[in-house]
Amino acid sequence: MPVIEVTHLKKRYGDLVAVDDVSLTVEAGEIFGVLGPNGAGKTTTVECVAGLRVPDGGGVSVLGLDPRRDAAQLRQRVGVQLQESQLPDRLRVAEALELYASFYRNPADPAELIDKLGLGDKRNTAYKKLSGGQKQRLSIALALVGNPEIAILDELTTGLDPQARRDTWGLIEQVRDSGVTIVLVTHFMEEAERLCDRVAVIDRGRVVALDSPAGLVSAVAPEQRIRFRPSTPIDDRLLADLPEVSAVQRTGSQVVVTGTGELLHAVTSVLARHQIVAADLRLEQSTLDDAFVELTGHRPAN
Amino acid sequence: MHAFRNILRTEARLYLRDLPTLLTTIGLPTLILVVLGLVPSLRKPDPTFDGQTFVSYFAPSLLVVTLAMVGVNILPAVLATYRERGVLRRLATTPAHPAALLAAQLVLALAGILASALLLILVARLAFGVPFPRHPLGFTLAFILGTAALLALGLLVAAVARTTKAAQALAVPLFLVIMFFGGVYLPRFLLPDFVARIGDYTPPGVQALLDAWTGTPPQPLHLGIMAAIAVAAGAGAAKLFRWE
Numbered sequence: 001m002p003v004i005e006v007t008h009l010k011k012r013y014g015d016l017v018a019v020d021d022v023s024l025t026v027e028a029g030e031i032f033g034v035l036g037p038n039g040a041g042k043t044t045t046v047e048c049v050a051g052l053r054v055p056d057g058g059g060v061s062v063l064g065l066d067p068r069r070d071a072a073q074l075r076q077r078v079g080v081q082l083q084e085s086q087l088p089d090r091l092r093v094a095e096a097l098e099l100y101a102s103f104y105r106n107p108a109d110p111a112e113l114i115d116k117l118g119l120g121d122k123r124n125t126a127y128k129k130l131s132g133g134q135k136q137r138l139s140i141a142l143a144l145v146g147n148p149e150i151a152i153l154d155e156l157t158t159g160l161d162p163q164a165r166r167d168t169w170g171l172i173e174q175v176r177d178s179g180v181t182i183v184l185v186t187h188f189m190e191e192a193e194r195l196c197d198r199v200a201v202i203d204r205g206r207v208v209a210l211d212s213p214a215g216l217v218s219a220v221a222p223e224q225r226i227r228f229r230p231s232t233p234i235d236d237r238l239l240a241d242l243p244e245v246s247a248v249q250r251t252g253s254q255v256v257v258t259g260t261g262e263l264l265h266a267v268t269s270v271l272a273r274h275q276i277v278a279a280d281l282r283l284e285q286s287t288l289d290d291a292f293v294e295l296t297g298h299r300p301a302n
Numbered sequence: 303m304h305a306f307r308n309i310l311r312t313e314a315r316l317y318l319r320d321l322p323t324l325l326t327t328i329g330l331p332t333l334i335l336v337v338l339g340l341v342p343s344l345r346k347p348d349p350t351f352d353g354q355t356f357v358s359y360f361a362p363s364l365l366v367v368t369l370a371m372v373g374v375n376i377l378p379a380v381l382a383t384y385r386e387r388g389v390l391r392r393l394a395t396t397p398a399h400p401a402a403l404l405a406a407q408l409v410l411a412l413a414g415i416l417a418s419a420l421l422l423i424l425v426a427r428l429a430f431g432v433p434f435p436r437h438p439l440g441f442t443l444a445f446i447l448g449t450a451a452l453l454a455l456g457l458l459v460a461a462v463a464r465t466t467k468a469a470q471a472l473a474v475p476l477f478l479v480i481m482f483f484g485g486v487y488l489p490r491f492l493l494p495d496f497v498a499r500i501g502d503y504t505p506p507g508v509q510a511l512l513d514a515w516t517g518t519p520p521q522p523l524h525l526g527i528m529a530a531i532a533v534a535a536g537a538g539a540a541k542l543f544r545w546e
Contacts, residue, residue: 050395072397080395085388090319095312102308103398146396 010057018044020205033196079148089128104146133164221286228278305398310406331364362511366484368418373452381460382469436517447528448506454535461542
């Protein structure tokens with residue numbers, strides 16, 4: 001059952017077309033990724049979904065409601081974590097959560113949420129004194145304190161160190177497991193690959209692809225590469241004749257086989273038949289990174 | 303209402319946590335009064351001031367200090383910071399409206415101004431024999447309108463300034479002008495007459511405060527100008543204010 005439906009969304013700021021034509025649906029209980037280069041229209045799209053901006057055209061429906069007309073209802077049911085949204089320096093963790101909890105009809109228990117997000121020993125710490133990761137976790141907690149059905153998280157892990165990023169990912173998976181639908185705006189491919197059930201790639205205000213991360217990769221950048229060092233010399237043609245193989249190259253003592261489909265199985269079968277042992281065998285598959293470049297012509301940031 | 307109350311309580315707590323700023327805001331005019339009051343010659347009646355003491359004559363200018371500090375310095379700085387750091391925007395995603403935060407800041411600014419004025423009037427009376435304002439109604443009116451004009455100017459600064467730095471760039475000259483025409487830097491009897499007359503119409507309208515304090519009803523034109531500034535600046539702020 002879709003909880004968010006966006007149809008032919010348009011939004012411009014003056015002459016700048018931020019969102020040209022975006023359509024997508026988000027299903028209940030999934031982690032939905034919105035990917036794209038900077039300025040592609042990701043944030044504007046989710047801001048229209050959250051009811052923070054008025055679209056110039058197209059339709060947005062969230063939990064069956066209109067984000068503008070039913071704003072009051074929607075704010076009770078959708079939690080939003082915005083990019084670069086901070087808190088007053090002197091506000092303490094527990095105070096922030098208790099204050100925000102008081103805005104909602106049916107809030108989560110702030111104390112429980114603090115523990116769940118690993119901020120238990122920081123509950124009386126001022127915002128200013130928190131580390132980047134702790135601030136980010138507090139920000140997520142504030143998006144969840146109203147017990148939302150949907151959480152929209154924009155640039156969740158930007159500016160975090162790798163460990164904090166991984167911890168945050170674990171947290172998001174927990175939140176999803178508790179039944180919250182999550183819309184994740186990101187430009188980290190690794191993050192999308194790890195977390196998202198489906199992703200929409202947005203470029204220049206349009207959706208250029210919408211699929212699972214694995215589906216995107218195999219559709220857009222299906223090429224695989226196998227590297228190994230054969231134990232005895234091998235005739236290139238043995239491999240090149242396989243239907244799965246598109247090219248065989250050599251770099252020093254290493255053989256590099258490029259191809260698609262069940263490439264690994266095909267190559268290892270041939271090797272086994274000729275009693276050749278493949279030392280240092282490595283399979284390189286395309287990642288979402290490669291698919292992203294293929295789709296948008298941009299390198300993803302970082 | 304519920305959200306507003308909780309926001310007000312939280313913001314009040316944040317103010318109380320910043321003790322140096324709080325003490326300066328509320329206590330500085332009284333501190334200056336005490337320092338001046340310790341000079342014996344400033345406590346003698348003087349024909350220059352219609353037979354009042356200098357301390358009495360200068361007290362309304364000291365009211366200007368807190369009004370200017372809170373109205374055009376602290377209020378716009380806090381609001382611009384909240385906007386720049388996305389505090390207002392985050393609030394806009396919740397069932398609470400960011401206007402509740404703005405209202406809470408106004409209430410706190412008023413509370414600070416009021417506390418500072420009461421302290422000044424009380425200390426002036428008890429320590430230096432400056433009588434309580436002799437025209438209480440006129441004084442209250444002049445004080446309310448002067449405060450309203452300055453807070454509205456502060457909101458206008460917060461509305462047009464996109465960043466904290468921009469807010470300061472606007473607020474500092476405004477602050478200096480208000481302090482100068484309010485006779486804080488140079489007592490007004492030392493200013494050329496036309497400068498002092500301009501000061502009559504510069505918020506918060508120190509002449510109206512002085513008149514009412516010494517028992518003359520404030521001139522309607524003085525009060526009218528303050529009301530007009532309050533309404534114009536307030537309307538401008540409401541039209542231009544951005545939540546993000």
